[in-house]
Amino acid sequence: MKKSFNIHHLIRPNVARLQPYSSARDEFKDVDQEMVFLDANENPFDNGVNRYPDPQQRILKSVLATQKNVQTEQILLGNGSDEVLDLLFRAFCEPNVANVLTLPPTYGMYKVLAGINAVTNREVLLTKDFELDVSEILKQQDEHSKLLFICSPNNPTGTIFNKEAVSELLEKFKGIVVIDEAYIDFSEIESWITRLSEYPNLVVTQTLSKAYGMAGIRLGICYASAEIISVLNKIKPPYNVNELTQQRALERLHNILDIKSEIEVLLKEKRKLENALADVTFIENIYASEANFILVKVDNAAKRYEQLILQGIVTRNRSNQPLCENTLRFTVGTPKENNKLITTLKSLQ
Numbered sequence: 001m002k003k004s005f006n007i008h009h010l011i012r013p014n015v016a017r018l019q020p021y022s023s024a025r026d027e028f029k030d031v032d033q034e035m036v037f038l039d040a041n042e043n044p045f046d047n048g049v050n051r052y053p054d055p056q057q058r059i060l061k062s063v064l065a066t067q068k069n070v071q072t073e074q075i076l077l078g079n080g081s082d083e084v085l086d087l088l089f090r091a092f093c094e095p096n097v098a099n100v101l102t103l104p105p106t107y108g109m110y111k112v113l114a115g116i117n118a119v120t121n122r123e124v125l126l127t128k129d130f131e132l133d134v135s136e137i138l139k140q141q142d143e144h145s146k147l148l149f150i151c152s153p154n155n156p157t158g159t160i161f162n163k164e165a166v167s168e169l170l171e172k173f174k175g176i177v178v179i180d181e182a183y184i185d186f187s188e189i190e191s192w193i194t195r196l197s198e199y200p201n202l203v204v205t206q207t208l209s210k211a212y213g214m215a216g217i218r219l220g221i222c223y224a225s226a227e228i229i230s231v232l233n234k235i236k237p238p239y240n241v242n243e244l245t246q247q248r249a250l251e252r253l254h255n256i257l258d259i260k261s262e263i264e265v266l267l268k269e270k271r272k273l274e275n276a277l278a279d280v281t282f283i284e285n286i287y288a289s290e291a292n293f294i295l296v297k298v299d300n301a302a303k304r305y306e307q308l309i310l311q312g313i314v315t316r317n318r319s320n321q322p323l324c325e326n327t328l329r330f331t332v333g334t335p336k337e338n339n340k341l342i343t344t345l346k347s348l349q
């Protein structure tokens with residue numbers, strides 16, 4: 001449980017003062033009665049998408065709130081989690097003043113977003129076994145440190161972090177701790193969403209892009225205190241989640257059993273891949289993965305990457321990331337795709 005935390009010290013002054021844009025759909029939302037809508041300059045002829053979408057995505061949020069056991073006021077939806085992460089920068093990080101802490105090797109967008117927003121990115125490497133270096137992270141924070149990004153399960157390593165270490169950071173980091181759970185649905189570990197009431201500085205991001213199989217519709221989800229969500233709501237573009245996305249997401253969320261069975265297949269395929277990779281002579285290490293990908297250390301990543309391309313298989317060479325020299329990342333594909341990867345790897349000279 002975190003005691004002293006005052007979000008008002010963290011918000012950018014211009015955001016705190018901001019009067020948000022009020023859209024037509026914000027100003028009138030009592031939809032119980034049949035109304036004639038002549039307020040938003042839309043084309044009135046119905047084609048399914050001629051009206052602006054609900055800027056607060058209330059139906060979608062209510063389904064998510066039930067499934068995740070949170071209040072709808074604790075949810076913000078974005079055009080992918082990348083938009084959600086960008087909103088966090090824009091709400092809390094004063095350009096050329098603030099800094100954020102990121103923990104490489106990790107997801108590359110945090111650094112890019114820091115660059116776009118003119119915010120210093122303080123990097124604290126993970127330890128050699130891909131754990132959090134808690135004391136070094138805390139040593140690097142100062143009064144301008146606004147966000148700390150913890151990706152768990154982590155991309156590209158696939159590993160998860162020690163729970164006590166994460167708790168300690170939530171207790172001792174003075175800014176907002178963002179836990180990126182893009183891969184949580186592949187893991188046995190409990191989501192940090194369940195701890196939101198204990199940590200007022202906690203933000204959890206999830207996405208429909210990975211386990212939910214909807215990368216194409218762009219839907220990212222942010223769970224946090226109602227206070228943090230209201231700040232993000234102030235600055236988000238009014239119609240940031242389009243109507244088609246809201247509809248497709250709802251359909252998918254109503255078929256949660258389909259998603260669960262796809263995850264089962266992918267996890268089984270991952271175990272199959274891991275077993276097979278152990279027999280490939282040039283693979284030196286297979287990192288324990290809690291996600292839908294496997295990071296492996298090979299003899300020569302550039303060479304193996306090219307050889308796989310020539311056989312029609314695209315993987316990710318992660319060698320430019322610290323602690324990831326000569327590593328390749330394999331996403332778990334369909335059973336057929338995985339078999340092709342295995343056969344090809346075993347045939348390479």
Ligand SMILES: *Cc1c(COP(=O)(O)O)cnc(C)c1O
Nearest residue numbers: 080081082107155182207209220
């Ligand atoms: C893929 C991924 C995301 C997803 O981003 P979207 O914009 O929601 O598609 C977020 N974080 C990490 C760590 C990822 O690997």
